Amino acid sequence: MHYLITGHTGFKGSWLSLWLTERGHRVSGLALDPLPGGLFERAGIGALLAQDHRVDIRDAAAVSAAITSVAPDVVFHLAAQPLVRESYAHPRETFETNAIGTLNVLEAVSATPSVSAQVIVTTDKVYRNVDREAGYTESDPLGGDDPYSASKAMADLLTQSWVKSFPAAPTAIVRGGNVIGGGDVSHDRLLPDLLASFVAGSAAEIRYPGAVRPWQHVLDCLNGYLTVADALIAGTGTGAWNIGPGRDSFVTVGELADLAARYWGGGASWSTADGEKPHEANLLALDAAKAERLLGWRNRLRFADSVEWTIDWQKAVLAGSDALTISRAQLAAFEALG
Template identity: 30%
Template sequence: MDNFWKGKKVFITGANGFLGSYITKALVGKNAQVFSLIYDDNPGSIFDEEGLWDKTRIIRGDVRDLNLMGKVLKENQIDTIFHLAAQPIVNQSVDDPLETFEINIQGTWNILEAAKKSNKIERVIVASSDKAYGHHDMLPYREHTHSLKGIYPYEVSKSCADLISQSYYRTFKLPVCITRCVNLYGPGDLKMNRIMPNTIKRLYYNEPPVIRDTSESLRDYVFIEDAAQGYLKLAEKMNPEIHGHAFNFAANSPLSVLEVINLISREMNKKIEPKIITGGFDILHQYASYEKAKNVLGWMPKYGFLEGIKKTIPWYVNYFDKLGKK
């Protein structure tokens, strides 16, 4: 697949976000022509760090603008779409569910509708989430046995976007595949309310890490470079036999929130008792199997959690050093 991407015209929504930055960087390195949809600036991101502003074609806009999406695909003869743009924060979805639904659901159907009207599209990859599964007693989540049944706004937005994507394949034979990633972590995630950057930040400033709801809740974590490679492998392997399919990108190695905080604290040589904040709108346990991705795509995570945080923590320490002490 060394020359697969050479000359491909790739449209990435949310290109300067956490995952988008890594996928954009990888595709630029593989000589694709990348068209980056940017809604908000993301200062300090990997997109900035890698100088991707000068290596891709920048399109300022909003996935909620259907006319713009159609124009971008038509004028640039786009053949591949990675739809990553989203409102990704659970608490924010509770504070403003309408905006979350507009971005995550309307934004997705706009991309799919624009793609349907294009005669150049060869592949569309839509980012769903393991949150789309909602609550299930039997874990890990598997694509063929676990239905999508989100309850809270963020989960529902991803369940809907996922099902709409499947519908566009079933109804219109649009060449679309869906990704359901577990929690992603690594250098460059600037959403400081997520557990990894938040814990590192609080420990850096000698503040107690925060446990929201319960220290016993289980989550699965995949290093960002592994996730980006998963997206590329999926796009490269897409064919009519897997159009309409969803794939979990996971580690199937669940950790409790307390275990995550303890491992980060140990790596940073900090001993500060966590602070527990009760309440919230998260499912208690969430983790997924990557068996299908392994069998169909040949993908599996390269980094274990300890290896991943060893690559992650120094990036944040350097980032906070640059910001200066509070």
């Protein structure tokens, strides 16, 4: 089976590329250049790929040419501008990347006869957020106040419209939460920022320590994506799916920071950031009962284990261990939990 991943140089895309190649599949990618020091670069993911296209997802002609060249069996669309604060700084780029970029992929896939399934990745932030404690279900209204959330809701609605309006490969939309794991060097994300401060020996600054997020290890999230793709290939699985963490992972930003500092050791600490901060949702939670009930998917790692695995990966790499070997070992350990 030949898989194409858009955004394959990013954090989730790199792990997904590695996982699929470990399962014996051919994998190609379409993305911008990777951030320095991330999993893609450290683990040499590029050497594992059949084709590696460096394309701006906003360029419809380039996206079409790349997908035509690959002629994949299955497409995972992960490419996005994924950061809330970045969306305030560059709203036009965010809307064009997340909404129009998704349209470009959908259009190109519809014109590629080899594709038998496509998985469009959005986010938990597509839901109209009313800070309720019960998790949002797939049928809840979509919305978004900040440019990032609105742009991903637009991508989600655009996908729903496309598959109802035009010929399309069997399509699923997957909505995940905040993922953590080894090799994430994205700017303005909590755990990478914490670890960067811990490595530097400085106190990390936290914007909203009381905000609740549904933390999930990247392998649990990607296992959900793969489960949905397998269902599509088998002739089911279309529609929207929440791939969220268990209730034990619904903790505050401050609690995650405390746990990370304890696992890191060496006097690691954090403080609350001063100054004006842009709006971010105070509470986000997903109800993944549909995927658990209909697909048999479940989270395998507890919240504390997810944090520990992330820090173990980072410490091992800093100590000089090979990132590809560590990542393969964590993948094998995760699959053994199933």
